[in-house]
Amino acid sequence: MTSTAPIQGSDSLAAPDGAAVRLTGVSKSFGTVRAVRDLSLHIAPGEVVALLGRNGAGKSTTIDMLLGLTTPDSGTARLFGAAPQQAVSAGRVGAMLQAGALLPDLTVRELVLLFAGLQPHPLPIGEVLERAGIADLAKRKTQNLSGGQAQRVRFALALVPDPDLIVLDEPTVGMDVEVRREFWAAMRSFAAQGRTVLFATHYLPEADDFADRIVVVSDGAVVADGTGAQLKAGTVGRTVSAVVPGADPQSLADLPGATAVEPVGGRLSVRTASSDDTLRALLSRHPDAHDIEVVQPTLEAAFLTLIGEQR
Numbered sequence: 001m002t003s004t005a006p007i008q009g010s011d012s013l014a015a016p017d018g019a020a021v022r023l024t025g026v027s028k029s030f031g032t033v034r035a036v037r038d039l040s041l042h043i044a045p046g047e048v049v050a051l052l053g054r055n056g057a058g059k060s061t062t063i064d065m066l067l068g069l070t071t072p073d074s075g076t077a078r079l080f081g082a083a084p085q086q087a088v089s090a091g092r093v094g095a096m097l098q099a100g101a102l103l104p105d106l107t108v109r110e111l112v113l114l115f116a117g118l119q120p121h122p123l124p125i126g127e128v129l130e131r132a133g134i135a136d137l138a139k140r141k142t143q144n145l146s147g148g149q150a151q152r153v154r155f156a157l158a159l160v161p162d163p164d165l166i167v168l169d170e171p172t173v174g175m176d177v178e179v180r181r182e183f184w185a186a187m188r189s190f191a192a193q194g195r196t197v198l199f200a201t202h203y204l205p206e207a208d209d210f211a212d213r214i215v216v217v218s219d220g221a222v223v224a225d226g227t228g229a230q231l232k233a234g235t236v237g238r239t240v241s242a243v244v245p246g247a248d249p250q251s252l253a254d255l256p257g258a259t260a261v262e263p264v265g266g267r268l269s270v271r272t273a274s275s276d277d278t279l280r281a282l283l284s285r286h287p288d289a290h291d292i293e294v295v296q297p298t299l300e301a302a303f304l305t306l307i308g309e310q311r
């Protein structure tokens, strides 16, 4: 006999909804400051997600709630279907938070060992040092590290639990260009194993280069969520610019797809949701238009538009 009835007694440790991270309508205020407002975020296992926003947007507060370091005023935070503290205690989560002094008077190796002793299934110390690129710093006292070296040690501590999810709050602050490159290479190999990465940043190129998905936060709320390409296409559109004899910005405002027109150095620049339609109509109306350019927006332009709209 065949049956289509649901299987009973499924693994209670599995995330019931399959999500690595699920924030549902979380809010947090500090006095009169509403740091995070009704924010929801769902991250599937294996995704690499950037939380992008300017200073004070609410990124760190969101991360603190997600890790169980701060309790939301309302809403819920779940990691792998469990309460954040439970997922952290189970060694499923590694975190690299902003600044915070490393325990002094210990060598890097001693610090990593101490931290490993608190984890249920830590990675071997040699592997941690290797993966974080700090084998050469193992014997250095933590208080003698440079800012960038201390960041790499914090990254090592995040790797110690051998986590399924790694959460990084502005991880590359203080790292020089070379160290930054090595750091992202290490993160790529971590993510290539199917693990989940969430990082907060205000470096747009990092979000664009490294994340599968960018969640833009402004004034404590999600204002956009998509790939870098989707954010660029969906928010700003392309720009058609040309020298158009006898035209002024107002006369081009009704071109199909046009959302804004401005004069830029003797040219007219038309921001458009449909560059093909705009260009056809422009040439039909002004056959003498010349030096035409169609420009794809940068992520920075998309970001500024998004947070500008929000404000």
Ligand SMILES: Nc1ncnc2c1ncn2[C@@H]1O[C@H](COP(=O)(O)OP(=O)(O)OP(=O)(O)O)[C@@H](O)[C@H]1O
Pocket (backbone or CB within 6 Å): 030, 033, 034, 035, 053, 054, 055, 056, 057, 058, 059, 060, 061, 062, 202
């Ligand atoms: N403990 C606190 N007490 C009072 N206000 C706070 C506290 N923590 C955060 N805030 C305020 O909440 C808002 C959000 O801060 P948060 O640190 O989450 O932003 P952020 O996006 O991480 O900023 P940054 O990029 O500068 O780190 C800010 O206005 C901040 O001043």
